Amino acid sequence: MQETIKKIFTENIQVQIAAGEVLPSALESAAFTIAQSLINGNKLLCCGTPSCHMLAQHMAGLLINFYETERPCLPAVALAQEQVNLGAIANNDEHETFARQIRAFAQQGDLLLAIAVNGNEKQIISAVEAALTRDMKVIVLVGDDGGELVGLLGPNDVEIRVPSKRPSRIVESHLVNLHCLSELIDLTLFPQEEN
Incomplete structure (x- = not known):
């Protein structure tokens, strides 16, 4: 049992090290994009697959x-991940839950953090x-x-791709990446004077 625990921690560390090598440019670009959008008076809309929805809520x-x-x-x-207040139409296509909210609330200049x-989850693709x-x-x-x-992303969009195939390691790395984005956004918008 303890060997399994050590293996999980080792694998997590290896994914984080690999992510630290390949993601700095994407994270910097994403943080700048979010900061610029907020400066321009826009908002960030966040959504996630069922296993990542808590991360979307956390980021917001x-x-x-x-x-x-x-x-x-x-x-x-x-x-909202739930189909509350989306009426009977939403029951016909659960993959449209986020897409309908985006069509209802988003304005040009807003950002989507998905x-x-x-990357094959239909609900996120529709969003x-x-x-x-x-x-x-x-x-x-x-x-x-x-x-x-x-394949949907254009030159102005940002892809932050965790170098792993294991869902648990990917979700764990997403949390670190969101914390990194939060810190970079704060540093960009509210620079602190060093003591």
């Missing part, structure tokens, strides 16, 4: 509240397609080979 909460240093509230919304595991029809920029956190999702 970090912007609305604060990451580690108190600062003014930033406009972010975690899209969090997926392998990204809806965002692109609104001329929104998209930031995608994904793993594995990126799946269908990365």
Whole structure:
């Protein structure tokens, strides 16, 4: 049992080291894109697959509240995963849950932060397609080979792809990446003077 535990920690560390080598440019670009959008008066819409929905809520909460240093509230919304108030139409196609909310609430200039595991999740693909029809920029956190999702992205969108095929390691790395983005956004928008 303890060997299994050590193996899990070792694998997690290896994925984090690999991510630290390949993701800095994408994370920097994503943080700048989010900061610029917020400066322009826009908002960040966050959504995630069922296994990543808590991460979407967490990211929205970090912007609305604060990451580690108190600062003014930033406009972010975690899209509802449940089909509440979407009526009978939503029952016909559960893959449209996020897409419908994007079509209802998003404005040009807003950003979509979509969090997926392998990039083939239909609910996230539909959300990204809806965002692109609104001329929104998209930031995608994904793993594995990126799946269908990365084929939708254009030159102004950002792909943050965790170098792993294991869903658990991908989700763990997504949390680190979101914390990294939060810190970079805060440093960009609210630079602190060094003591």
